[in-house]
Amino acid sequence: MLPNIRNRPTRLVESRSTTADVGAASFARRPHRSSRLHAGARAGWLLSAPAILFIAVFVLFPLGFAVYISLTDWPLIGSYHFIGLGNYVQLGSDATFVQSVLFTLKYTAIVTLPILLVGYGLALLVRSNRPGAIVFRTVFFLPYVVGLATESYMLVLELQPDSGAVNFLLSRLGIAKASTAWLVDANLALIAVSVLVVWFASGLTMVLLMAGMQGVPRELYESAEIDGASWWDKELHVTLPLLRGTIALSLIISVIGSFLAFTQFYILTQGGPGTSTDTVVMWIYQVGFVQLRLGEATAMSLVLMVVVGLISIGQFIFLRAGREEGQ
Amino acid sequence: MTFKRTTRPATSEIGGGALYLAAGIALSVIFAAPLIWAVLRSFQPASLIGSPLSSKNFSSLTWGNYSGLATGPTNILRHVWNSLIVASATAVLTAVVATLAGYAFGRPRLRYRGAGVVFSLILVTLMIPFQAILTPLFLELHVLDLTNSLLGLILFYTAYNLPFGVFVMRNTFTHIPQEMEDSAAVDGAGVMRTLVEVLRPLVVPGMATTVLYAFLFAWTEFLGALIFLTSDSKLTLPVALLNVESGTYGSVNFGFLIAGAVIAMIPCVVLYVALQRYYIRGLMSGAVKG
Numbered sequence: 340m341l342p343n344i345r346n347r348p349t350r351l352v353e354s355r356s357t358t359a360d361v362g363a364a365s366f367a368r369r370p371h372r373s374s375r376l377h378a379g380a381r382a383g384w385l386l387s388a389p390a391i392l393f394i395a396v397f398v399l400f401p402l403g404f405a406v407y408i409s410l411t412d413w414p415l416i417g418s419y420h421f422i423g424l425g426n427y428v429q430l431g432s433d434a435t436f437v438q439s440v441l442f443t444l445k446y447t448a449i450v451t452l453p454i455l456l457v458g459y460g461l462a463l464l465v466r467s468n469r470p471g472a473i474v475f476r477t478v479f480f481l482p483y484v485v486g487l488a489t490e491s492y493m494l495v496l497e498l499q500p501d502s503g504a505v506n507f508l509l510s511r512l513g514i515a516k517a518s519t520a521w522l523v524d525a526n527l528a529l530i531a532v533s534v535l536v537v538w539f540a541s542g543l544t545m546v547l548l549m550a551g552m553q554g555v556p557r558e559l560y561e562s563a564e565i566d567g568a569s570w571w572d573k574e575l576h577v578t579l580p581l582l583r584g585t586i587a588l589s590l591i592i593s594v595i596g597s598f599l600a601f602t603q604f605y606i607l608t609q610g611g612p613g614t615s616t617d618t619v620v621m622w623i624y625q626v627g628f629v630q631l632r633l634g635e636a637t638a639m640s641l642v643l644m645v646v647v648g649l650i651s652i653g654q655f656i657f658l659r660a661g662r663e664e665g666q
Numbered sequence: 667m668t669f670k671r672t673t674r675p676a677t678s679e680i681g682g683g684a685l686y687l688a689a690g691i692a693l694s695v696i697f698a699a700p701l702i703w704a705v706l707r708s709f710q711p712a713s714l715i716g717s718p719l720s721s722k723n724f725s726s727l728t729w730g731n732y733s734g735l736a737t738g739p740t741n742i743l744r745h746v747w748n749s750l751i752v753a754s755a756t757a758v759l760t761a762v763v764a765t766l767a768g769y770a771f772g773r774p775r776l777r778y779r780g781a782g783v784v785f786s787l788i789l790v791t792l793m794i795p796f797q798a799i800l801t802p803l804f805l806e807l808h809v810l811d812l813t814n815s816l817l818g819l820i821l822f823y824t825a826y827n828l829p830f831g832v833f834v835m836r837n838t839f840t841h842i843p844q845e846m847e848d849s850a851a852v853d854g855a856g857v858m859r860t861l862v863e864v865l866r867p868l869v870v871p872g873m874a875t876t877v878l879y880a881f882l883f884a885w886t887e888f889l890g891a892l893i894f895l896t897s898d899s900k901l902t903l904p905v906a907l908l909n910v911e912s913g914t915y916g917s918v919n920f921g922f923l924i925a926g927a928v929i930a931m932i933p934c935v936v937l938y939v940a941l942q943r944y945y946i947r948g949l950m951s952g953a954v955k956g
Contacts, residue, residue: 383776390767397825486886644798
């Protein structure tokens with residue numbers, strides 16, 4: 340406490356005198372400016388070096404290494420040979436890989452629209468600062484924060500035939516039998532995981548869309564009101580067009596998330612029955628870390644990465660086009 | 667990253683206040699119920715958790731699942747400890763490295779030739795999913811003797827949290843008024859002293875966002891931990907629960923599984939509810955600029 344009281348007045352005086360002197364001082368020092376900048380630049384380099392090192396060692400190097408591995412028949416132990424594009428050519432004839440791609444696309448197609456619609460609805464509800472909005476927002480986002488691994492374990496228990504809460508509820512409603520075994524049927528398992536993921540992910544879409552909605556200039560609504568626009572008119576003709584970019588962003592994030600799906604299927608179905616619920620990342624894991632065919636697994640990974648990268652680039656182009664159109 | 671809270675509804679809102687409240691409460695129940703239900707289930711005796719649901723089965727609640735997890739072969743405390751170490755270290759390391767880099771990229775005084783390119787390159791790595799380079803990462807960590815190592819996992823998590831962290835911290839530093847730094851410089855403070863003594867209070871919110879993201883990422887991450895950790899004693903909580911689910915230690919005990927899941931959930935809920943404005947702000951800054 341004491342040093343604080345003593346320091347404060349002197350500090351104030353100091354800083355006042357210095358701000359007054361800044362113009363003169365910088366003018367007087369101009370000849371030395373380049374050397375001072377130089378020292379600053381060196382400090383800047385040093386300060387950013389740890390981050391650069393981390394990214395170089397754990398992101399960029401593995402990326403380059405991945406290209407190299409994908410051109411070989413790399414086993415975990417023993418020597419390897421270059422086989423050119425062999426791994427890539429073979430992907431087409433790997434029936435399980437093709438099946439996992441199709442399954443991942445199907446899963447993505449099922450969950451994407453519900454996540455967007457539920458997220459949009461939630462955003463409409465919480466975007467204002469009406470009483471309770473912050474509490475609602477907190478609750479809707481909670482499933483995303485807790486994470487899919489934990490929630491998948493919870494769902495394992497509740498999907499048990501005869502003892503789980505899901506069958507209990509659905510049999511009361513007359514929708515399913517109390518003995519329904521969700522996780523041994525590919526379609527039922529896909530439905531269960533999809534519902535889980537919509538519950539998990541719509542909070543994220545909600546926050547993104549809420550940020551976009553709050554950024555719409557108030558004047559636009561006011562002038563629409565003067566023209567006699569109804570609530571629907573304003574949403575349709577003011578909010579929606581201005582949210583294009585945000586909607587695209589949240590779609591991209593959710594589609595990429597679905598393409599990379601692993602945890603929820605690994606915990607709930609282990610890809611079964613058979614390999615019918617294997618996602619692409621699960622099959623990469625299987626080939627690379629269980630069957631130890633690293634070359635093939637890496638080739639698949641790079642294909643996946645290019646697809647994900649193309650989606651991200653597509654987003655940029657879409658956003659830029661939208662922005663230019665708006666101007 | 668100046669975040670102004672909107673103090674008024676952006677538009678006139680749908681329906682009346684009563685309809686809004688009813689919808690909000692009903693949806694809150696739907697969204698929160700599975701998590702609250704899991705907590706209730708975790709106090710059911712293990713012998714009743716596998717029998718058909720009825721209110722009778724909830725008449726004798728017990729801590730038995732938790733004590734069984736702690737004292738039995740699952741040794742849950744070890745895995746909670748592993749997860750805590752990994753998540754805390756990832757959070758601290760990410761925040762420190764991202765703050766230094768954000769300082770360098772965000773202040774004109776520290777700008778060096780090529781800084782803009784380096785910053786863009788770091789941002790671009792946001793688009794590289796770690797799921798796509800697990801094989802080379804595994805081989806690399808193996809050579810560095812960092813597989814089956816909590817340190818290896820910490821370094822990996824830090825690297826993948828850095829792009830977002832650097833982005834947040836650069837925004838934070840960019841919004842500091844130049845006079846703050848100038849007066850410190852004239853006082854004779856060096857680059858580091860300026861950061862620690864003058865700028866620190868201004869960048870704490872950004873650091874809180876970075877810490878929160880990194881901690882929650884590391885606490886909930888599953889695939890990397892599954893691949894990089896091999897011995898049972900090293901496993902983090904989400905992967906350790908896999909052994910409970912598959913009954914590695916004897917028959918499957920659903921009481922243990924649900925209690926373990928609730929333990930994994932608690933830090934997420936507590937941290938998020940306590941620090942949610944930092945979390946939401948981070949997301950929104952990404953959304954608006956992204």
